[in-house]
Amino acid sequence: MWLSPSESEALTLSLSVATRSVVVSLPLAILFAWILTRRQFPGRTLLDAVVHLPLVLPPVAVGYALLVLFGTRGLIGAWLERALGVELIFNRNGAALATAVMSFPLMVRAIRISLENIDRGLEDAARTLGAGRFDRFATVTLPLMLPGVLAGAITAFSAALGEFGAVITFVSNIPGETRTLPLALYSALQVPDGESAAARLALLSVVLGLGGLLVAEWFARRVRRMLGR
Amino acid sequence: MLQVAVSKQLDSFNLHVSFDLPTPGVVALFGPSGCGKSTTVNIIAGLTQPDAGRVMLDDGVLLDTQRHINIAAERRRIGYVFQDARLFPHLKVTANLQYGEKRAAGRRYVSFDDVVDLLELESLLQRRTHQLSGGERQRVAIGRALLSQPQLLLLDEPLASLDQERSEEVLPYLETLRDQLAIPMVYVSHQFDEVLRLATHIVLMQSGTVAAQGSIGEISLDRRLRSLIAADAVGAVIDGMVLGDDAASGMTRVRVGSGELQVPASGLKPGTAMRIQLLARDIIVSTRLPEHLSVRNNLEGTITAIADDEAHSDLVSIDIGGTEIMARVTKAATRELKLVPGLPAWALVKSVSLRPISALYPDG
Numbered sequence: 195m196w197l198s199p200s201e202s203e204a205l206t207l208s209l210s211v212a213t214r215s216v217v218v219s220l221p222l223a224i225l226f227a228w229i230l231t232r233r234q235f236p237g238r239t240l241l242d243a244v245v246h247l248p249l250v251l252p253p254v255a256v257g258y259a260l261l262v263l264f265g266t267r268g269l270i271g272a273w274l275e276r277a278l279g280v281e282l283i284f285n286r287n288g289a290a291l292a293t294a295v296m297s298f299p300l301m302v303r304a305i306r307i308s309l310e311n312i313d314r315g316l317e318d319a320a321r322t323l324g325a326g327r328f329d330r331f332a333t334v335t336l337p338l339m340l341p342g343v344l345a346g347a348i349t350a351f352s353a354a355l356g357e358f359g360a361v362i363t364f365v366s367n368i369p370g371e372t373r374t375l376p377l378a379l380y381s382a383l384q385v386p387d388g389e390s391a392a393a394r395l396a397l398l399s400v401v402l403g404l405g406g407l408l409v410a411e412w413f414a415r416r417v418r419r420m421l422g423r
Numbered sequence: 424m425l426q427v428a429v430s431k432q433l434d435s436f437n438l439h440v441s442f443d444l445p446t447p448g449v450v451a452l453f454g455p456s457g458c459g460k461s462t463t464v465n466i467i468a469g470l471t472q473p474d475a476g477r478v479m480l481d482d483g484v485l486l487d488t489q490r491h492i493n494i495a496a497e498r499r500r501i502g503y504v505f506q507d508a509r510l511f512p513h514l515k516v517t518a519n520l521q522y523g524e525k526r527a528a529g530r531r532y533v534s535f536d537d538v539v540d541l542l543e544l545e546s547l548l549q550r551r552t553h554q555l556s557g558g559e560r561q562r563v564a565i566g567r568a569l570l571s572q573p574q575l576l577l578l579d580e581p582l583a584s585l586d587q588e589r590s591e592e593v594l595p596y597l598e599t600l601r602d603q604l605a606i607p608m609v610y611v612s613h614q615f616d617e618v619l620r621l622a623t624h625i626v627l628m629q630s631g632t633v634a635a636q637g638s639i640g641e642i643s644l645d646r647r648l649r650s651l652i653a654a655d656a657v658g659a660v661i662d663g664m665v666l667g668d669d670a671a672s673g674m675t676r677v678r679v680g681s682g683e684l685q686v687p688a689s690g691l692k693p694g695t696a697m698r699i700q701l702l703a704r705d706i707i708v709s710t711r712l713p714e715h716l717s718v719r720n721n722l723e724g725t726i727t728a729i730a731d732d733e734a735h736s737d738l739v740s741i742d743i744g745g746t747e748i749m750a751r752v753t754k755a756a757t758r759e760l761k762l763v764p765g766l767p768a769w770a771l772v773k774s775v776s777l778r779p780i781s782a783l784y785p786d787g
Binding site: 313315316318319320321322323324325326329333334337338340420421 | 468469470495496497498499500501502503505507509511512513522523526527528567568571
């Protein structure tokens, strides 16, 4: 193996955190994209702004907000611990939550664009063929927005791999639990003669990112071919 | 019987439409673009909500705003063929066809294999929708709608995006549906030729209202139709009855009114209904029994009306025994022949100028 134990630990942790983050946020992102595209209601603009907030806030501020809300004495955190026994602070699930919140707007945006491009006439056609609301969504709308869903998931996954500020603020920098690649890279730079370790981690990030982009392109091509575009 | 009586406030005008269609039958909504035809079919389908009104099909109420009945589009059992086909791009042709079949409710009257045969789709089944030509797309769209086993089929200008040649690829299939499946259809079009071939009834629409409605024969004589079609297309449309082949001429003898026409066609069973268009511009009027002419057809009748046509011509209506036809003559001829209502007259038609539109309901 080319990687040291601590490097492979950071790598697997990063992948695990990013996967959890995408899996949990994807259904929600689809729901929010759908609501923001298809529903007209008072407060829509406000909801839109709230969804996009992590894009414009300093990540540290997001981490701090999570600390306040999901900390052991936080409004939601206390309830989660009491009702479900779920603890988010200082563990990888917390890291996944932080990255999910940070990458959520990217995911929603990508899905929304593909949803806006769907010809509503196709849904009308499905209606006249006897498909009810959920049936239509599952068999026409969702398959047609697949390119956007995939693009959103892959972008969010890549962003999740690189999230730093919100993670370190919310769940700290614990080796093996919350020290993902960027955190490991940061830690390496904090110690004397950690430069070569940092360079290796940076290179690893490049390889990972490049691989992600290539996989994304390959997926996108397959889906486009399937849809005949 | 399909009964429609609905109104809706639109941006540019008030839509106020009411018509009845005996079923089975094909009613054409005919009128200029933007007169509310598509909105009307969308209301029938349940895709657009009217402000008020009723839609009834046979004994079922699909919509009644007074009684607060409004069956959802997906439960109306109404097939819809859109102008742009709207095939699902993520599904192959087979899956597109099966989409409606899987969700069909009620009596199944047509099977997958029937539809594939009827519309000749066999060679297209494995294709993706973007590999189809315009005409093929519409055939698949028609098949998909049929397989949902609809009680009524709506077609919104299904041929409008196709050129003449491609339209010819689709029209015969629509005739087959009408004649073999006897499925009631509402056909939206602004092409009078399509209407002539398919419809049994016409609803003439103009800026949101029904200008006139009736059978093809009645409407073909209606002056309100004349503003919607070319002057050369004006003329009576008659559903005549085939009497048999004429051995000497090789043409088909067709009874119209109390007279008889020789029509360039052959091999049709006696008793078949044949729709013929007698264009006003092709008919010559004589006040005496004509002799020594090459014209094969002369129909005896009585002039019933003379109407202003264009600057130099009149339209003369002649009753040929319960059926009316129209001839376009110059105003000078009207004066010289002293044409007036009540005068006996002969209408001369060259066989070669006759347009047999189609044999209707060959089995019924």
